[in-house]
Amino acid sequence: MSAVQSLDHALVVADLQRQVAHWLAAARTFRDAEEFASLAAWKSVERDIGAPLRQQLHAIVEELIALGEASNALIAKARRDPSLLSQAASSVQRFRRRYVQVDTTLDFLGDAVNSRTNPTLCAALSTLDRLAVASMAPVLQRAGKPVPRALVYQDKGTGASILRAGIRLWVPGAIMPVAAIKIVRHNLYRPTSLFHETGHQVAHLTGWVPAMRDALARALADDAQLQAMWTPWASEIAADVHAFLLTGYASVAALYDVVGDSRTILQWPIGDPHPIGWLRTALGCAFSRLCFGANGPWVHLQRAMQAHHPVSNAEASVQPLLARSMAAMPRIAAACLSAPVPALKGRPMTDVLDPRRVSPEALAQLERSAGPALWTSAHWRNTDGIRIVALAGLREAEHPETAPAWIDRARAWLTHEVRVA
Template identity: 45%
Template sequence: MRHQLARQVAHWRAATVALGDLEAFAAPAAWAGVEHYLSRELRRHLTGVVAALRARGDHLAAQVASGSGEDLATVQRELVAYRRRYLQVETVLEFFGDAVNHRATPRLGALLRGLDMLAADSLLPVLGPLGHAAPPVLTYVDKGLGASILRARVRLWDGGSLSPAAAIKVTRHNLLRPTALIHETGHQVAHLTGWNAELAGVLRAVAGPAGSPASLAWSSWASEVAADVHAFALVGYGAVAALHDVVAGERESVYRILPGDPHPAAWLRVLFNVELCRLWFGAGPWDELGAAWVATHPLERGTPELRVVARDTLPRLSALAAACTRRPMRSFDGRALAALADPTRVSPTELERLAARAGDSLWTSTHLQRHESLRILAWTSLRAALDLADAPRVAARFEDWLLRAGDGPATLPSI
């Protein structure tokens, strides 16, 4: 028994040593494509995770060498646990390695560094005034319709360590219309401030009568509502139009309410986001988007569950939008979200003023890149939504701007 245990332990210890070679998970060129401060923190974290696993393997080997029969039975159980932990650590390394490896291509690496900058900038309006440290951000590209985030400071699959960075997936189809990036950083903001739990209570009180299906549904959707509102406040109508395009799928998915799903029913989600625009910007192109949405997806074709929730929600959409943006929150030290991230700064009128005032320097000024990056994203996403003829030109200018931003010097996150 001792020999068989020793053989297995030797195998898994050797495999653990191999995990320490981070270039086996992402090419050196890809690691070089990560901003220095983020690369340092990520490498330090991953190396530490592997070191802890190696120490556990060393202890197990010592137990095999010195243990008696009864002790070896215990070692057998610990070996199974060690193997399980190895696979968990391997999953962490594969995840971050895959994310980093997208940067091996110079052009894509520069685009992703530009997206890192946008994501980091979007954390500051809320977290900065509240005194929360903004975590590093690592963006990567993957297939699919929707973006996603592995939040910083949440427990990873290795069973103990906390994620050293917010890892955000951006989809290929929205690489040059990355408003979903700001939705995902909204999840990070809500996590660090405790906004989700507080907003759930607000939505429960505003969405419908106490205990009603609408009240309970909107409360359960708080985390996604928070992220939508964060994106709207920082990017404006462009985020709403992009969200519409992602959720405008098959009829069943538009009307569906799934128990336990934190995403609002798409039918209501689009109308809520349209209401945010109406509340802050007045009449505008979002009205046509909302009307077309309802005409394409009539409520009477919806599921019974959706119709029940919609019956109470529709008259309260304006109140919901106001509660999310104008109501003082303990999470924000008694301030409303709009006091930290003012949606009027990304109204079409204000974005037009910014573009007219800046002229071509909108795309070339380092000062504007550092101080108006989110409004430049808001402007380009607005043009993509409103001017189909000019959208390709604006997208090309934005791509060049993003590449230049990604080729610039690293900027440390504010702490």
């Protein structure tokens, strides 16, 4: 090796060593979970949620540090053996890329946990954690599937989302140990969207989406264009059905508040897995008519939507599809509610989640039988928490003049400790 080559080799080795020192020092800070979420926030997460999260994060971080230390060791060998220099440089690049993947993972989970630093918000999100699990348990237990734990967090935007338990994280080989569910501020105290997101988890574990797609295809077999339009929406429709079966009309009204933007409600973006907002709302109203009767607030909601957002406002190419979809809506709704669930031995989801339990009459009976204790009792919170969400959402939707009072009541119920009945 010439003197020039020797100098270049030494400079490259030193540069690689400097890079690894920087990224390794940063990686070691990840060993402290409080680097990305406060101690108070971690303590607020129940043990059966926080423990598996911390274990997964610990494993991810230790693997990252081990990768950095292996790169460092290889650089030391390359200092003595120039033939290893290229291998050492590649190792450093792998370490840098893995660092970014780990950082992305920790940042996401840290932000989710850290959204609980406010005591009031912490109380609400902890309640929603339990309701999320309760919403998945009946179907998954009947199907013989494990029920994931849930970590609900608040974030910006208008719509909720889920990072399903069992999904691969940004770091290769890392699996999400709990379901992380985003709920947005405007729906925090009317959280029917939570049950749409847990519906995605349930659908994934039970094989419901392909069956829903097949049911839609059969219902629309006489109209190839509608069939091609509706079947790609099966995943989001399944999640909407799940939310409806758990919270009834409250889920339909809450959904309309999200999709009712005049700029987008009649649009059909290419590749969007969600139904056109106008049709999605109409489908929810059709569920209500099928399950609860021809008269109810869902009739008024649909009429108001059609008056405010007439089909004529849609693009000319979409208008015929909207009109034909509306004509087919009763059979589309029936197909969605009766779609077989493979993990339930081909029985529909309604076999486990009976929509009659969240009809306006059933919720009124719950309200009468429990009385004021419905909003203060630990017993009612634990046994009928989801139906309480359904009741509050129904009352808010059907009586706009008293909606603020119902919103305040729901907020107090979600955030305050209750006495034991």
